[in-house]
Amino acid sequence: MHLSNAVILVVEDEVLIRMDVVDQLSAEGYVALEASSGREALSALADAEKVDVLFTDIDMPGDTDGVMLANEVSQTWPGIGIIVTSGKASPDPGSLPQGSRFCTKPYSPSAVHAAIQEILAKPD
Template identity: 45%
Template sequence: MSDPSISSEPYALVVDDDGLIRMDAMDILQDAGFRTFEASDGDKAMTLLAREHAVIVLLFTDVQMPGTRNGFAVARETASRWPHIAIVVASGHVRLEPGEMPDGARFIGKPFTADMVHDHLQAILPDGRKPEPLRTREQAGSAT
């Protein structure tokens, strides 16, 4: 793996046990200018976050996954340990209950589109943490 500290693009971690959905989410985030890490469950995600949290600015996680942590648990632990990481939780099956999401996190339904994801990223990421393509897209949108 290359040294992530030499990259100017921010990193996102995509966590989903469905490989096709994970690849789709990674493609959407890469189009927005992120470099990506991936994990197939919450436990693997927390291991990766413990190692790479300094370069990760976004967690994009599914809810229902195998292992000891679901996506809500990953989101809450990430928010507690690394508050600089923005969080998007996605699910097509789970209804959001009060208190499940950390403050500032966003919930998105599946199936999601690139525009839906990009709109959530515009809302939760501070300008200094947005990759260039996402900033350019925002500026183009505000110019119309």
């Protein structure tokens, strides 16, 4: 898949962090969509023409945290790759969908780019 075709949904409630991640992804050639909560992300996914990768924080306000979001996305949209991040929590083994990746904060843009490339390189 060409980078210009890859759509990444960034789900982060901290606006400055979200803006930074979106800027970094855009600089790498990705199309970045944004959501500030799990529920907003689910709405964005339902409305989006396509999303290739979900990039979500664990700790978010509302009734859907990042782990719940990752699992719901995996079940509803199994073709979407998943990257989960956190600077506070570390997910329990087996709590994330199979094939998803976990990145601790602070994460380097190159590590995030590499994880996205791994996901995009997997055959559908």
